[in-house]
Amino acid sequence: MNRVSKISIPDANLAGTEEFAERVSQYVRATVDTGKYRPPLLPHVAIRLNTIASKLDVEISEVENTVIRDPSIAARIVSVANSALYSRGTPITSLRASIMRIGIPMVRDVAFQVVTTSKLFRVPGYTERMTSIFGTAHAAGLIARQVNVIRSADTDMAYLCGLLHDLGEAVILSIVAEAFSGKAPLPALHDLQLGIKRHHAFVGSYVCDKWRLNDAVVDAVLHHHDPSRSGHKEKMAHVLGVTDLLLAHAGIGMDWQPITKAAEYRFAELGIGPEKLPNLLRFAESLGAPPISVENITGGG
DSSP states (O other): OOHHHHSOOOOGGGTTSHHHHHHHHHHHHHHHHTTOOOOOOOOHHHHHHHHHHTOSSOOHHHHHHHHTTOHHHHHHHHHHHTSTTTOOSSOOOOHHHHHHHHOHHHHHHHHHHHHIIIIIOOOTTOHHHHHHHHHHHHHHHHHHHHHHHHTTOOOTTHHHHHHHTTHHHHHHHHHHHHHHTTTSOOOOGGGTHHHHHHHHHHHHHHHHHHTTOOHHHHHHHHHTTOGGGOOOTTOHHHHHHHHHHHHHHHTSSSOOOOOOGGGHHHHHTTTOOTTTHHHHHHHHHHHHSSOOOTTOOSOOO
16 A cells, blocks of 8 residues: 555645645645656647757757747747847847847746746735746746856856745645546645645655656755755755745845845855845846736846
């Protein structure tokens, strides 16, 4: 008998109790540990773009022929290319020109932003929370990329790491929603917080691994709440650690919590000294007002 069969779906009559929260937490972890949970399959376009972005030598025609298979991704790429961040004053409508303008890593990032926010994770009953998760995820991607810009590090994987770093919460909500579908009212979010706090990093990294994403992404998602446990040379777990601090500083997706002097060592570990920190704070603050929209991947306003 496997672990999932031993841990049944928690009794909804216990909702609101510590016991219920504990049982939900155990059920979520058991569902993933035993392989009962199967992550949604990435669309072929996203899989292909992830592979292409890892190549050293790529023909633009290969990227274009891949993107054109998904009109929603193609349309978003053209939109991004004409945004304030990338526009050079002359509007473009060509997909090929748009790809050349924003670059292949950003094309991949746009594809993942589209598929995660509008295709893979739709959880009736938790719609408002899912919208908040992916709005915050988009801001996290922008901030993570900016952190790497400030520390003069490779930005190719930064947005994707930020976008997916709390993917585990969305997965946990989908696991719970499936478990209670047709059986009982969905548990309130406060009953899920224990399981989310305990398991979202592991669950998110599990899905990233199943999707065969870069090991820097898998490691960063797994260790972003405890970067000291990461030995990856890219230090993306450390980047996500300060990204969370910056999100809190700007009040994006969580209660406002300004960065204190005591937390500045986290930035120093990445080579970001006191003279560079104000630029990051201003960048994060600019994303906090007006509210982040998942429709805007550029960060350019």
